[in-house]
Amino acid sequence: MRARLRAALGWALLALGMCGLFGLSAALPAGGYGLRFSEPLSAAQAEALATAAGDRALALTLWRESAVTLTTSRGRSAAATAVWAAGSPGPACPGRYTAGSAPGAGQTDGCAVSAALADALFGSRAVVGLELTVEGQPRRITGVFVSEEPALLCPAAQEDPAAGATAAYLAGVAANDPRGTVQGVLQAAGLGGADPLLLPYGTLRWVLGVAGTLPLLAAGVRLLEGIWRRLPRRPALRWGAGFSLALAAAAALPAVLAALPRWLVPSRWADFDFWGGLAATAAETLQSLFFLPRTVCDAALPGLLLAAGGCLAAAAVGFWLAAGGGIAEVRGGESGPYE
Structure with a gap:
């Protein structure tokens, strides 16, 4: 009875951890790469970056943040952080929307507000279609996104919309060599010496997805082992x-190798320098993700990484409990030889 309870608890933790990892993976942009610049871009630099991205068929969003004071038609006001986006505004505030959506790229009279700002200004989150004044310009609310910070997302003005940008998002980056693609864009734009922070959203999404799959694969191997031991011992x-x-594994191997990104090619696995460089890059990336400057876009990333670590730990503990409690409980149940 105790073994069954242990196995049931293990399966529950395993399922919880896997679902959590898959959910966190889905919350990240697919095939996207973030850039954070230490100095604001000039209009010429932003234009060069947009040209370099366009030459590689990549969609670019640039944005900056500033503190603003907002007012409503009823005279209520509140301080907030405004995110001014050039290009598709969605990546600048990637949070989940509880109502409406982000304004369109050319919708310069629209804005999306955070749930915290909607509560502060209107005392309600049913605010889609209402108006507020931002820096003397009236804007209509198009959506409400989840955030504990008072913030709003606005398409930038038409005149030099990307000037002063401190952050960027590249969509459609190839999964096989994302870092090389992004560095090529920066070199082509003349920003190779800018040394921006690189945030590999697409790679992180892939890693979380693989991490969610590994416990399932391990449980499958353990289950197959149990089935193998239960087979009658007929040669x-x-x-x-x-x-x-063996035939099934051989048939699946080409698909598995094709799914590996270019930076994880098996031909380099015997090179110790490769693993050292990969570990250094991973550590640098994790440090960047944990200690990013506090912005509206990046506020949720450290919490997401901590949640991913918790889900992975839950999945590992669940697998250990399930494996010890009965995925393949064979003692006393093995068939005798040549039954």
Whole structure:
């Protein structure tokens, strides 16, 4: 009875951890790469970056943040952080929307507000379609996104919309070599010496997805081991089962290798320098993600990484409990030889 309870708890933790990892993975942009610049871009630099991204068929969003005071038609006011986006505004505030959506790229009279700002200004989150004044310009609210910070997202003005940008997002970056692609864009734009922070959203999404799959694969291997031990010990039957498993693994191998990104190619696995460089890059990226300057876009990233670590720990503990409690409980249940 105790073994069954242990196995049930293990399966529950395993499922919870896997669902959490897949959910966190889905919350990140697919195939996207973030850039954070230490100095604001000039209009010429922003234009060069947009040209370099366009030459590689990448969609670019640039934005900056500033403190503003907002007022409503009823005279209520509140201080907030405004995110001014050039290009598709969505990546500048990637939070979940509880109502409406982000304003369109050319919708310069629209804005989206955070849930905290909607509560402060209107005392309600049913505010889509209402108006507020931002720096003397009236704007209509198009959506409400989840954030504990008072913030709003606005398309930038038409005149030099990207000037002063301190952050960027590149969509459509190839998964096989994302860092090389982004560095090529920066070199082509003459920003190779700017040394921006690189935020590999697409790679992080892939890693979380793989991390969510690994416990399932491990449980599957453990289950197959249990089934193998329960098979009658007839040589012909075991040879047939073993051959079938080997054939299935060989058929799946090309698809698995094709799914690996370019930076994880098996031909370099024997190179110790490769693993050292990969570990250094991963550590640098994690440090960048944890200690980003506090902005509206990046506020949720440290919490997301901590949640991912918790989900991975839950999945690992769940697998250990399930494996010890009965995924393949074979003692006392093995068939005798040549039944």
